Amino acid sequence: MKKNKHNTEFYLRLYKQMTKIRVFEDNANQLYLDAKMPGLTHMYSGEEAVAVGICEALRISDKITSTHRGHGHCMAKGANFNQMFCELLGKVEGYCRGKGGSMHIADQANGNLGANAIVGGSMGIATGSALRAKLQKSDDVTVCFFGDGATAQGLMYEVMNMAALWQLPIIYACENNGYSEYTTTEEIAAGSILERARAFGIEAFNVDGQDVIAVNKLASDLVEKARKGKGPFFIELMTYRYHGHHVGDINRTYYRSKKEELDWKNNRDPIQILGSFLESEGIASDAELMEIHSTISREAKDAVDYALNAAYPDTSEVDLHVFQEV
Amino acid sequence: MPEITLSQAVNQAIAEEMRRDSNVFLIGEDVAEAGTPFKVTSGLVEEFSTERVIDTPISEPGFMGLAVGAAMTGSRPIVDLMFGDFLFLVMDQLCNQAAKIHYMSGGKLNVPLVLRTNLGATRRSAAQHSQSLHALVAHVPGLKVAMPSSAYEAKGLLKTAIRDNNPVVIFEDKLMYQDKAFVPDEEYLLPFGEAAILKEGRDVTLIGTSSMRQVCERAAILLDKDGINAEVIDPRTIVPLDENTILNSVKKTSRAVVVDEGHQNFGTTAEIASRISEKAFYYLDAPVIRMGAMDVPIPFSPVLEDLTVPTAERVAENARKIVSGELVHAL
Numbered sequence: 001m002k003k004n005k006h007n008t009e010f011y012l013r014l015y016k017q018m019t020k021i022r023v024f025e026d027n028a029n030q031l032y033l034d035a036k037m038p039g040l041t042h043m044y045s046g047e048e049a050v051a052v053g054i055c056e057a058l059r060i061s062d063k064i065t066s067t068h069r070g071h072g073h074c075m076a077k078g079a080n081f082n083q084m085f086c087e088l089l090g091k092v093e094g095y096c097r098g099k100g101g102s103m104h105i106a107d108q109a110n111g112n113l114g115a116n117a118i119v120g121g122s123m124g125i126a127t128g129s130a131l132r133a134k135l136q137k138s139d140d141v142t143v144c145f146f147g148d149g150a151t152a153q154g155l156m157y158e159v160m161n162m163a164a165l166w167q168l169p170i171i172y173a174c175e176n177n178g179y180s181e182y183t184t185t186e187e188i189a190a191g192s193i194l195e196r197a198r199a200f201g202i203e204a205f206n207v208d209g210q211d212v213i214a215v216n217k218l219a220s221d222l223v224e225k226a227r228k229g230k231g232p233f234f235i236e237l238m239t240y241r242y243h244g245h246h247v248g249d250i251n252r253t254y255y256r257s258k259k260e261e262l263d264w265k266n267n268r269d270p271i272q273i274l275g276s277f278l279e280s281e282g283i284a285s286d287a288e289l290m291e292i293h294s295t296i297s298r299e300a301k302d303a304v305d306y307a308l309n310a311a312y313p314d315t316s317e318v319d320l321h322v323f324q325e326v
Numbered sequence: 327m328p329e330i331t332l333s334q335a336v337n338q339a340i341a342e343e344m345r346r347d348s349n350v351f352l353i354g355e356d357v358a359e360a361g362t363p364f365k366v367t368s369g370l371v372e373e374f375s376t377e378r379v380i381d382t383p384i385s386e387p388g389f390m391g392l393a394v395g396a397a398m399t400g401s402r403p404i405v406d407l408m409f410g411d412f413l414f415l416v417m418d419q420l421c422n423q424a425a426k427i428h429y430m431s432g433g434k435l436n437v438p439l440v441l442r443t444n445l446g447a448t449r450r451s452a453a454q455h456s457q458s459l460h461a462l463v464a465h466v467p468g469l470k471v472a473m474p475s476s477a478y479e480a481k482g483l484l485k486t487a488i489r490d491n492n493p494v495v496i497f498e499d500k501l502m503y504q505d506k507a508f509v510p511d512e513e514y515l516l517p518f519g520e521a522a523i524l525k526e527g528r529d530v531t532l533i534g535t536s537s538m539r540q541v542c543e544r545a546a547i548l549l550d551k552d553g554i555n556a557e558v559i560d561p562r563t564i565v566p567l568d569e570n571t572i573l574n575s576v577k578k579t580s581r582a583v584v585v586d587e588g589h590q591n592f593g594t595t596a597e598i599a600s601r602i603s604e605k606a607f608y609y610l611d612a613p614v615i616r617m618g619a620m621d622v623p624i625p626f627s628p629v630l631e632d633l634t635v636p637t638a639e640r641v642a643e644n645a646r647k648i649v650s651g652e653l654v655h656a657l
Binding site for chain 2: 063065094095096097098099100104106108113114116118121122123124125126127128129130131132133135136142154155158159161162165320321322323324
């Protein structure tokens with residue numbers, strides 16, 4: 001691979017973005033374990049290369065829709081720590097003024113139309129956003145993130161059919177982390193997920209979701225094609241979630257082994273894979289990468305402290321935003 | 327002032343709003359060349375092309391979802407749902423998505439879409455094409471619900487719905503598409519949350535939604551012959567509901583019959599009757615009577631189907647009983 005200044009900076013950015021997500025999730029998990037966070041949350045750790053590889057191929061006006069496992073998508077599309085942690089803790093300065101929480105973070109200023117707590121629930125929204133772009137003759141692209149579990153929802157096939165009929169600028173990004181909640185993907189998906197997209201005449205690709213550079217290269221290519229009206233596309237990204245279905249899913253050996261988890265963490269970690277590449281190419285030293293990690297960790301700790309001390313919404317907000325006043 | 331059908335009124339409202347705002351588009355099954363099975367949208371595709379009058383596959387959750395996403399990003403879609411019964415197919419997109427997005431995002435996102443659909447039995451269409459399911463969506467915070475009772479209301483309420491920044495579900499009575507009413511030449515909009523008093527009276531208040539307004543008006547004529555002077559109110563929208571107009575009327579008449587074509591159990595009549603009982607209790611001289619559709623799936627056979635829907639005769643009969651002081655149970 002040819003080295004140049006642009007690539008160097010870009011690779012370091014990929015590394016930082018993935019590290020931000022990992023560090024965010026580590027802190028969110030700790031907030032849960034310390035009983036400082038209301039409710040539950042779903043960790044994105046292990047899947048960072050998917051969100052970062054794809055979102056780095058997008059510009060701000062491009063849209064994404066996200067899932068219950070959505071913190072990674074938010075961060076990758078430009079969200080900041082303070083508002084993220086505030087939302088997780090139900091504080092008024094959060095992205096949704098504390099009304100959405102972990103599963104509903106939306107950041108429309110960065111083109112994030114929101115996470116969705118209904119599995120597959122955002123597939124229509126994403127496709128509608130692409131329809132809007134086409135109606136407006138804009139070249140914005142929408143990426144619909146969803147998991148392998150969501151491929152069992154009928155909505156996906158309805159909207160892919162329309163996206164293909166109308167050549168909408170959308171990329172369906174299936175994060176296949178091997179598990180549909182507490183069940184292996186093999187047990188819930190008959191045949192081939194990619195072939196399902198191909199049946200609609202949609203070009204579909206499989207990519208190693210732990211290799212951020214490969215993800216980014218494929219995504220960049222497809223985004224450019226979609227901008228020119230050649231969409232839709234479908235990508236299946238093979239990845240892994242380090243935690244359980246949610247933070248409370250601790251005892252999970254009944255559906256997957258610790259050995260398997262360790263194998264992915266030790267041998268297929270997206271941040272380590274990119275880190276080794278950066279070191280071998282002489283782009284960054286181990287010490288420099290450690291420094292990136294500690295800087296981001298400090299920023300995250302500050303943001304957690306900020307959020308813990310931030311104000312809750314005034315109780316008068318409980319019936320605010322049911323309707324938008326005209 | 328020309329007299330036009332409810333179908334023409336809806337068509338005019340859509341056309342006028344599409345001319346006014348290029349963000350408005352129409353989407354649904356067979357809305358373009360076919361103009362829907364009720365021929366409500368005929369001619370629109372000629373003026374606005376297939377770009378803005380979009381025929382979809384038979385995928386109700388799919389095109390409902392598309393409309394939500396398009397609305398969130400700046401469009402103002404009008405979704406045509408061919409039969410109100412198909413609401414059950416779009417519940418996730420309508421109730422979990424569209425209704426909640428503004429609130430869940432802390433007011434940052436909004437979903438300005440209109441879902442046009444219909445209600446009404448006695449078309450001999452049996453259980454899956456005859457339901458009146460407005461109470462179902464009225465139960466979900468974040469959705470507005472309009473129930474036009476004639477061509478005049480249909481046009482004015484639809485135009486208001488299209489300009490509203492929230493998801494609005496508007497129910498047209500499928501038996502009224504050919505019914506005519508006078509509609510002004512000049513542009514007009516009807517505000518949400520303002521009921522209409524169609525006939526003033528002093529003895530009993532008849533509250534009727536959608537086509538039950540006409541049932542109440544006919545009942546009032548029957549009652550007049552018995553010397554009972556009924557007031558007739560059409561709420562026009564049930565979310566928001568104009569409680570004041572209803573309460574003020576009942577405070578005057580001290581009696582009320584609430585008539586609606588949705589099923590009676592847990593329905594629109596229950597909500598309105600309960601508000602009257604809570605807020606005008608000491609003004610009442612009789613129990614508030616509810617009359618909804620019978621709590622059975624709508625049957626096909628005409629002799630059975632006709633039993634399920636309130637009629638003017640039965641409304642008048644119940645009104646007579648509460649005016650005379652005889653306590654009754656509702657239909």
